[in-house]
Amino acid sequence: MKTLTLNELSMRKVYKNIFGEVISKAKAEKLDDYHLYYYEKDSDVLKEIEFLSEDEIYSINYYISDDENEQQIVNYLKEKSDLFDIEKRESAGNFIIATNKMYSLAVEDKPLISKTVFYQDDPENFICSQILDNETLQPIPERTTKCWYTTDENGEKYAAIEFSYQEDGKLELAIDKTPNPENDLDWEHYEYSTFKNLQNQIDADISYYKTAALLPKTADKEH
Secondary structure, eight states: OOOOOHHHHTEEEEEEOTTSOEEOHHHHTTSSEEEEEEEETTSOOEEEEEEEETTEEEEEEEEOOTTSOHHHHHHHHHTTOSEEEEEEEEEETTEEEEEEEEEETTTOSSOEEEEEEEETTEEEEEEEEEEEOTTTOOEEEEEEEEEEEEEOTTSOEEEEEEEEEOTTSBEEEEEEOTTOTTOGGGOEEEOGGGHHHHHTTOSSOOGGGGBOOSSOHHHHHHO
């Protein structure tokens, strides 16, 4: 029998299909795949998502808070699944930093650790994602990705420019999709040495994207 944390005992459960639509428990259990959301009672604070297939949990996302013991959470999740992700979010000025520890126990005991940055007013679209070295907890520049967003002709937001970096943290490649998002033959490519040409085409200051730094300098000062 699995051990329930005190938190789970007081959670509000919501069943959803794979499209994110709320459904009844009875309907969920008739589906091959569904998701079970745990919210703190009397609030919309999401604590855990269980991803189920044929009523077996195959993956879990857990949102940890400052007052929780991480090792206890790891032990609790290990009883439920071999694959789980523990996420902790913090604010830094106008930004949100999410630190994720992705465990895949069938492969190894140590987690894949990453940091992801979002704007406070757009918590769905990341602007920077870094993989950290498991021993030093320092970012690995060549495993850092950044995205700059704009809207297409239908007003839909999309990652218009994607950036990758070299070992020294300088820009390796910027792929600009704005000429024609649907056709990669029309995309334009820039490097560190030609970054100014890309900047000249954009009204906003995009100097943040020239290096693999986690946050813009203004946010660093506030954080």
